[in-house]
Amino acid sequence: MMTHAEAAAKFKRCRNKEVGYRLGKATLLQKRGRAFAIKFHDTDVVMIRPDGTYRLHSGSWNTVTTKDRINRFSPCCLSQTHGMWHIYSVPFTDGMLIDSGGKPIDPPTYTIDDVWKLKRRVDRLFNKFVKIVAKAARYQDIGKWQPHGGRKVPQPTTKPHLTKLWNAILVETSKKGEWANGPGHLFQWIHLAVRNVGWGNKQQVIDLIQSDAMNGNDSHFLLDSLRVLGRRRKPHIVNMILAGELSDGTVRVS
Structure with a gap:
């Protein structure tokens, strides 16, 4: 995972602030106000917020590589069963918020x-x-x-x-x-x-x-x-x- 402090430190080393800091193939670290986004292709898959929470997005691309970026740069343990994503027993939803321990905040009412x-x-x-x-x-x-x-x-x-x-x-x-x-x-x-x-x-x-x-x-x-x-x-x-x-x-x- 990447904390807000770690993201800020990496971004300081960025030569071109508009493009962002390259973290890997098709993966950039970019600034979004006081938060930092992990941008994978055209989607901000992880938003690292200053309060220690993380907002997650798939961009409707439920692929292995998208899941890898979310797991790599956030504290969540995102899994896939029967083609559907979930964090432990909680169904994944685009825009969901998780805390610094990877636990979903205000999860959906329906179950996995x-x-x-x-x-x-x-x-x-x-x-x-x-x-x-x-x-x-x-x-x-x-x-x-x-x-x-x-x-x-x-x-x-x-x-x-x-x-x-x-x-x-x-x-x-x-x-x-x-x-x-x-x-x-x-x-x-x-x-x-x-x-x-x-x-x-x-x-x-x-x-x-x-x-x-x-x-x-x-x-x-x-x-x-x-x-x-x-x-x-x-x-x-x-x-x-x-x-x-x-x-x-x-x-x-x-």
Whole structure:
């Protein structure tokens, strides 16, 4: 870990105060008022505060290297189980505050067991959803990535090329009785997760899926593309549901 005094001492040795003190690959120590930030790529993953507390952020990048920087420069013991981060038995949340001993201050009311239960449900529904999408999208034009302002959900009315695909998925989901309101909230999951996770080139992902779909590739090729899209986004979907930004239509976490 790095204390505020240690951060101040290192920063004094910095030649270019605007750039900051280099701590490692893509990792800088920068000043933020009276606090010091550990900046990893574009995210202040650890804010070292003068009162001895630390504020933590993942920037929605729940990667091994992000977790390493948080553990290295703060007193917390951040772990990952079933794809979800936690500090001992407390679920990790972006912006959480910890004390000098690594204990979360004002932790969320839900438990890590609640998080794992929700993650299992998201995994199950997402996997079912991509199978239906893979089946319905074969030989179909799924269109180009079209970003929407705010938090709008893609609908056939705003994305006409999705009408066929949307209807096919709606038929499949209704047939299976899985979602009373159709696939709308699942489209919302994927759309918002991709939009908010901070990944620059969504078009590459959509092009890959489009190529598989239009060429009528065996379903496992298309499934693989969709699963790659979802692998790092499912934890983000869980966190957005827990934060009240999304709903899966059935699960409620107090």
